[in-house]
Amino acid sequence: xxxxxxQASPLPxxxxxxxxxxxxxxxxxxxxxxxxxxxxxxSMLMNIAPIAAxxxxxxxxxxxPQQAERKQHETLLASLKKGDAVVTASGLHGVVHEVKGDxxxxxxxxxxxxxxxxxxxxxxxxxxAESGS
Numbered sequence: 001x002x003x004x005x006x007q008a009s010p011l012p013x014x015x016x017x018x019x020x021x022x023x024x025x026x027x028x029x030x031x032x033x034x035x036x037x038x039x040x041x042x043s044m045l046m047n048i049a050p051i052a053a054x055x056x057x058x059x060x061x062x063x064x065p066q067q068a069e070r071k072q073h074e075t076l077l078a079s080l081k082k083g084d085a086v087v088t089a090s091g092l093h094g095v096v097h098e099v100k101g102d103x104x105x106x107x108x109x110x111x112x113x114x115x116x117x118x119x120x121x122x123x124x125x126x127x128x129a130e131s132g133s
Contacts, residue, residue, distance in 0.1 A: 077118055080104060085125045088116055093125055 080086070084096045086106060094106035094114065102118045 076124065077121060080118065080121065086121050087123050087125045089120045089122045092116075 080096055080099050082096055082098065085093070086096055086104075087093050088106070092106070092108055092114070094108040096104060097107045097113055098105040099118070103115055104118050104121060105113050105115050107113050
């Protein structure tokens with residue numbers, strides 16, 4: 001039904017209990033009703049808007065920062081070279097001695113080298129200055 005085209009339905013003159021007034025001379029009053037389907041459309045949009053807002057919030061607060069951190073970590077792993085001071089995911093501190101593919105050899109003490117997976121390197125560390133006595 002077109003909202004610009006009202007649909008008319010006649011009311012009998014004897015039906016005054018419904019709050020409608022009818023002429024006393026026997027003529028009929030006409031009740032005009034409009035289609036309410038057009039009024040329901042904004043309510044559907046209002047129901048979708050909070051869901052879209054929540055998706056945007058999750059993207060900007062959770063997903064996007066995590067992607068940026070992962071990209072930065074991949075850049076760090078690609079730039080590893082001999083002499084870099086690193087910290088592994090388990091907390092071991094050492095200096096990179098050799099890099100071969102996905103395996104990294106780190107020196108954690110004098111003449112003590114450990115081989116670890118490249119992905120287990122968490123970050124680069126500032127080499128600690130040894131205090132002299």
